[in-house]
Amino acid sequence: MRVLPLVMALAFIAPAWAGPHDPWTIDPIKSRIAFTVEQTGKLVSGRIATWTGAIVLDPADLATARIDIRMDMRSASAGTKDIDDVMLGPNFLDAAHTGEAHFTSTSVSHRGDDYLAQGKLTIRGVTHDVALPFSLKIQDGRATARGELTIKRLDYGVGRNEWAATTYVANDVTIDITVVASRP
Numbered sequence: 041m042r043v044l045p046l047v048m049a050l051a052f053i054a055p056a057w058a059g060p061h062d063p064w065t066i067d068p069i070k071s072r073i074a075f076t077v078e079q080t081g082k083l084v085s086g087r088i089a090t091w092t093g094a095i096v097l098d099p100a101d102l103a104t105a106r107i108d109i110r111m112d113m114r115s116a117s118a119g120t121k122d123i124d125d126v127m128l129g130p131n132f133l134d135a136a137h138t139g140e141a142h143f144t145s146t147s148v149s150h151r152g153d154d155y156l157a158q159g160k161l162t163i164r165g166v167t168h169d170v171a172l173p174f175s176l177k178i179q180d181g182r183a184t185a186r187g188e189l190t191i192k193r194l195d196y197g198v199g200r201n202e203w204a205a206t207t208y209v210a211n212d213v214t215i216d217i218t219v220v221a222s223r224p
Contacts, residue, residue, distance in 0.1 A: 062096065064223060070218075086116060116133060163196040186218050189217070
């Protein structure tokens with residue numbers, strides 16, 4: 041996975057004596073953002089290859105939690121040229137003009153054994169409130185968070201003209217997130 045070094049530097053600011061309110065350092069090799077959508081009755085899966093994040097999260101003090109993820113939509117790929125060309129084009133992601141999607145948390149809460157990040161998701165310049173449930177395991181200074189979120193692509197203007205119908209591409213898009221991070 042490629043990572044934009046300038047933005048990623050935000051996550052590496054943590055001093056060697058990192059405490060609970062310092063950012064986690066994301067491992068870009070073990071972390072990923074993937075998506076799945078149904079197209080003509082078959083599941084099409086892909087990933088966002090280039091994204092960055094700044095995460096401050098201490099389970100004992102969720103009031104100070106902050107999650108900020110920026111995704112370069114030009115790096116979205118389902119691995120098939122025909123699908124990628126349409127997906128990145130003006131009728132779907134319009135990646136050449138609106139190249140970034142952005143999630144920022146407004147709150148993080150504990151929910152049973154898991155967590156819930158409430159926040160704002162922006163795609164194609166359209167922002168909606170979302171709730172991202174995720175699991176979190178922290179052991180020996182290493183955290184692994186896994187979450188899944190289903191959005192309606194048409195709510196974000198993803199699918200215009202002949203693609204505004206859900207005849208060929210479903211409206212529901214599932215986003216799978218795995219973040220592996222550590223602290224010094």
